Amino acid sequence: DTGVSQDPRHKITKRGQNVTFRCDPISEHNRLYWYRQTLGQGPEFLTYFQNEAQLEKSRLLSDRFSAERPKGSFSTLEIQRTEQGDSAMYLCASSFDRAEQYFGPGTRLTVT
Amino acid sequence: GESVGLHLPTLSVQEGDNSIINCAYSNSASDYFIWYKQESGKGPQFIIDIRSNMDKRQGQRVTVLLNKTVKHLSLQIAATQPGDSAVYFCAEKENQAGTALIFGKGTTLSVSS
Numbered sequence: 609d610t611g612v613s614q615d616p617r618h619k620i621t622k623r624g625q626n627v628t629f630r631c632d633p634i635s636e637h638n639r640l641y642w643y644r645q646t647l648g649q650g651p652e653f654l655t656y657f658q659n660e661a662q663l664e665k666s667r668l669l670s671d672r673f674s675a676e677r678p679k680g681s682f683s684t685l686e687i688q689r690t691e692q693g694d695s696a697m698y699l700c701a702s703s704f705d706r707a708e709q710y711f712g713p714g715t716r717l718t719v720t
Numbered sequence: 721g722e723s724v725g726l727h728l729p730t731l732s733v734q735e736g737d738n739s740i741i742n743c744a745y746s747n748s749a750s751d752y753f754i755w756y757k758q759e760s761g762k763g764p765q766f767i768i769d770i771r772s773n774m775d776k777r778q779g780q781r782v783t784v785l786l787n788k789t790v791k792h793l794s795l796q797i798a799a800t801q802p803g804d805s806a807v808y809f810c811a812e813k814e815n816q817a818g819t820a821l822i823f824g825k826g827t828t829l830s831v832s833s
Contacts, residue, residue, distance in 0.1 A: 653819075
């Protein structure tokens with residue numbers, strides 16, 4: 609499968625714990641995006657990388673959230689001191705320049 | 721803030737019927753629109769896109785119509801099949817070079833056989 613992959617698919621954590629998610633984009637794609645989706649809603653943009661540079665961040669990305677793409681390939685999204693409001697599906701997408709964005713299956717986070 | 725929205729949260733059709741899913745947008749600066757299909761437990765899947773210099777674009781069994789006068793977008797699915805059952809989202813960008821997609825809330829399409 610050469611699509612976007614995400615790991616883990618599901619994560620249950622206790623409030624206050626840190627979590628990290630990984631996204632592997634389609635190999636030739638230079639752009640990588642993170643979105644968050646809550647139940648019944650459309651995805652909301654969080655942040656975007658062009659190669660290894662993080663070029664845009666949404667105001668939704670609080671200081672407890674950090675994303676990296678160290679070698680311009682895979683990316684990680686870390687949430688520190690998780691809160692119940694962080695429970696959501698975290699989606700990663702990739703694209704080649706301005707072409708359409710392809711989404712991964714998402715990581716479903718549940719904070720108890 | 722300005723956002724993309726959908727007219728109906730649910731749509732139920734019979735197999736073989738044509739389906740029409742509607743979307744209203746409010747950002748007049750948006751000039752690139754995309755329809756995504758999302759099945760349960762999966763990420764959104766690209767269906768078709770359209771630029772604001774077009775009124776209509778056709779794909780395989782799908783057609784997207786854009787009415788810029790009333791800021792309305794629709795997705796038509798011909799001969800709807802059970803496998804078309806999913807949540808459909810329209811999304812926008814201010815231009816194709818933009819980065820963030822702005823999604824609406826989605827319409828759940830249920831196809832009964």
